[in-house]
Amino acid sequence: MTALPQSTEKKLGLVIDLDTCVGCQACVTACKGWNDGGIGLSDQDPYGADPSGTFLNRVHSYQVAIPDAPAQVVTFPRSCLHCDNAPCVTVCPTGASYKRAEDGIVLVNEDACIGCGLCAWACPYGAREMDADQGVMKKCTLCVDRIYNETLPEEDREPACVRTCPTNARHFGDLADPDSAVSQLVASRGGYDLMPDMGTRPTNKYLPPRKKGPGTASPLAPLLDIKASGIAGWLDRMLGKI
Amino acid sequence: MHPAASVILFSTLSGLGFGFLAFLGWGALAPSGWVAFFLWALGYGLAVAGLLASTFHLGNPKNALKAFTQWRTSWLSREAWASVVTLVLLAPVALSDIFGLVLPRVIGQVGGTLALLTVFTTAMIYTQIKAVPRWHHWLTPVMFLSFALAGGAMLSGRVVAPVLLVAVGAVLWAVWRVGDGAFARAGQTMGTATGLDRLGVPSVLDPAHTAGNYLKREMIFVVGRKHAAKLRKIALVLASIAPALVLLFQLGVWGIALAAVLHLAGALAARWLFFAEAEHVVGLYYGARG
Numbered sequence: 054m055t056a057l058p059q060s061t062e063k064k065l066g067l068v069i070d071l072d073t074c075v076g077c078q079a080c081v082t083a084c085k086g087w088n089d090g091g092i093g094l095s096d097q098d099p100y101g102a103d104p105s106g107t108f109l110n111r112v113h114s115y116q117v118a119i120p121d122a123p124a125q126v127v128t129f130p131r132s133c134l135h136c137d138n139a140p141c142v143t144v145c146p147t148g149a150s151y152k153r154a155e156d157g158i159v160l161v162n163e164d165a166c167i168g169c170g171l172c173a174w175a176c177p178y179g180a181r182e183m184d185a186d187q188g189v190m191k192k193c194t195l196c197v198d199r200i201y202n203e204t205l206p207e208e209d210r211e212p213a214c215v216r217t218c219p220t221n222a223r224h225f226g227d228l229a230d231p232d233s234a235v236s237q238l239v240a241s242r243g244g245y246d247l248m249p250d251m252g253t254r255p256t257n258k259y260l261p262p263r264k265k266g267p268g269t270a271s272p273l274a275p276l277l278d279i280k281a282s283g284i285a286g287w288l289d290r291m292l293g294k295i
Numbered sequence: 296m297h298p299a300a301s302v303i304l305f306s307t308l309s310g311l312g313f314g315f316l317a318f319l320g321w322g323a324l325a326p327s328g329w330v331a332f333f334l335w336a337l338g339y340g341l342a343v344a345g346l347l348a349s350t351f352h353l354g355n356p357k358n359a360l361k362a363f364t365q366w367r368t369s370w371l372s373r374e375a376w377a378s379v380v381t382l383v384l385l386a387p388v389a390l391s392d393i394f395g396l397v398l399p400r401v402i403g404q405v406g407g408t409l410a411l412l413t414v415f416t417t418a419m420i421y422t423q424i425k426a427v428p429r430w431h432h433w434l435t436p437v438m439f440l441s442f443a444l445a446g447g448a449m450l451s452g453r454v455v456a457p458v459l460l461v462a463v464g465a466v467l468w469a470v471w472r473v474g475d476g477a478f479a480r481a482g483q484t485m486g487t488a489t490g491l492d493r494l495g496v497p498s499v500l501d502p503a504h505t506a507g508n509y510l511k512r513e514m515i516f517v518v519g520r521k522h523a524a525k526l527r528k529i530a531l532v533l534a535s536i537a538p539a540l541v542l543l544f545q546l547g548v549w550g551i552a553l554a555a556v557l558h559l560a561g562a563l564a565a566r567w568l569f570f571a572e573a574e575h576v577v578g579l580y581y582g583a584r585g
Contacts, residue, residue, distance in 0.1 A: 055365045055367075055368045055369055056367060056368050071491075103506070103507075104506045105506050105507050105508055106506075106508070107508075107509070108504075108508070111503040111504060112503055113489075113499070113502075113503040113580055113581075114499075114500045114501045114503075115485070115489060115491060115497040115498065115499060115500055116497070116498055116499075116500040117491050117494050117495040117496065117497045117498075118495050118496045118497075118498070119494060119495035120495065122495075124495075125494065125495070126500055127489075127491055127494070127497070129489055129491075131503070131580060140424075140425065140426070142368075143368040143369065144368075144369055144370070144371065144420075144423065144424075145365060145368075145369055145371075146361075146362035146363075146364075146365050146369045146371035146372035146375065147358060147361035147362050147364060147365060147372075148361065148364050148365050149358075149361075164358075165358055165361050166354075166355055166358065167353045167354070167355050167356060167358040167359055167361065167362060168353050168354020168355040168356075169352070169353055169354075169362075169371065170352070170354070170513065171371055171420065173509070173510075173513065173514070174296070174424055174426065174427065174513075174514065174575070175423075175424055175425075175426060176426065176577070177425070177426040177483075177488075177576045177577065178488075178577065178580075179510045179514070179577035179580060182508060182509040182510060183354055183509045183513070184354075185509070187354070187355070188353070188354025188355040189354060189355050190354075245490045245493070246490075247487075247488060247489065247490055248483055248487050248488055248576065249487075250481075250482060250483065250487070251425055251426065251483070251576070252425070259490050261490065261491075261493055261494065262494060
């Protein structure tokens with residue numbers, strides 16, 4: 054059913070730390086790698102002149118102009134936020150798009166999807182991409198086939214992006230439980246929602262980059278101001294006059 | 296948004312078709328024999344051709360029947376129901392007109408009203424999407440319904456048709472006037488999309504991917520907007536003013552045919568703009584929204 058559950062027992066989701074993310078794209082690769090198994094995420098012309106493909110996770114990079122402080126580079130992973138009030142679910146005409154009552158994960162039943170693309174239109178975050186080969190919608194599953202998979206060693210029972218992140222910028226857990234590690238992290242670091250005015254009530258939270266200290270001038274700066282003297286200086290003046 | 300030919304054709308043709316079916320159902324014409332056959336076939340033809348065109352933009356149309364299941368929440372599912380119920384309910388009315396049976400007109404009136412309801416459900420598919428501020432406004436269903444009513448009145452030769460066609464023009468003007476400020480009024484920026492507004496003013500440093508993807512092709516359509524102002528004038532003249540003037544000359548069936556061709560061309564231009572000019576907030580992540 055594409056009606057949203059009244060409430061979910063758990064709210065499994067990700068907490069992404071923009072302070073420690075270095076934009077290495079390992080999460081993008083790990084996500085593609087894990088989810089490419091089975092039916093897969095297709096690519097079009099992957100080794101050709103105009104490559105394109107289906108990804109469930111993309112990492113953007115921004116420069117932020119900060120008043121009275123040096124500009125800062127922020128790398129920004131973007132994937133499904135598993136919203137409480139997921140607009141992508143209610144618009145689905147077939148019931149392929151649904152939110153699980155037990156853990157809040159938003160999934161697509163590809164066997165029922167007609168590939169109309171309306172769910173991708175409804176999502177403000179660009180979390181859904183249509184697979185051009187299969188004609189059905191793809192999205193982050195929160196690695197539902199890993200997190201409950203008892204054939205995997207316990208340390209691997211978390212989303213592939215979280216497991217692979219070399220800087221520990223990605224955290225997975227239950228955001229409905231105020232005592233969980235992820236909820237504590239959100240509380241202590243001021244975790245926030247993306248575009249809260251859209252009314253989607255995302256589960257995933259982002260931790261803002263920490264305030265950096267004031268910028269200091271490089272000790273080598275005086276050496277950069279090179280002035281030619283002697284013969285070079287004379288040449289410089291002469292050539293400048295020609 | 297990407298102006299897909301299938302969706303533009305679908306919403307324009309089926310809108311005109313259901314608008315005409317509404318007038319036929321209400322008994323605006325009361326035709327009989329071959330004339331009735333031709334008129335009903337035109338209404339059904341437009342509506343069904345539009346619905347068929349819409350299936351071409353489905354990635355996986357073999358599941359199309361499943362689209363009838365989620366009418367409780369999904370406007371697209373409601374549209375599927377409304378269109379099929381309308382077409383089924385009006386079929387005996389059409390036969391009654393063609394063969395001169397005396398079926399109670401009330402069935403036609405219910406069917407005709409459902410035809411307009413179908414157009415409303417189509418409009419709501421777009422109106423409901425908050426992520427596209429230009430569409431998320433009550434003027435969107437008003438625009439779709441005004442096209443259906445004016446088109447239906449025009450094809451059934453109502454005296455009121457020129458007035459309704461001029462009303463379409465007024466609604467289009469209002470849609471553009473209100474729509475141009477909609478994205479700014481929604482208040483979403485790259486800062487709110489990333490939450491980096493709490494730090495400063497963000498701008499794109501490097502693109503997330505150098506190649507294209509579904510999001511950029513489908514929702515971050517920017518080509519052709521420089522022609523938008525010109526196309527607006529063309530749409531306004533062809534969809535509204537020109538057919539209204541042609542109808543005023545009262546040239547009979549050929550006058551209506553000429554007005555219909557002009558109106559349809561204008562409606563297609565207006566519908567192309569409806570998609571091409573619609574800005575999705577996901578463009579903010581890519582720095583494509585100013």
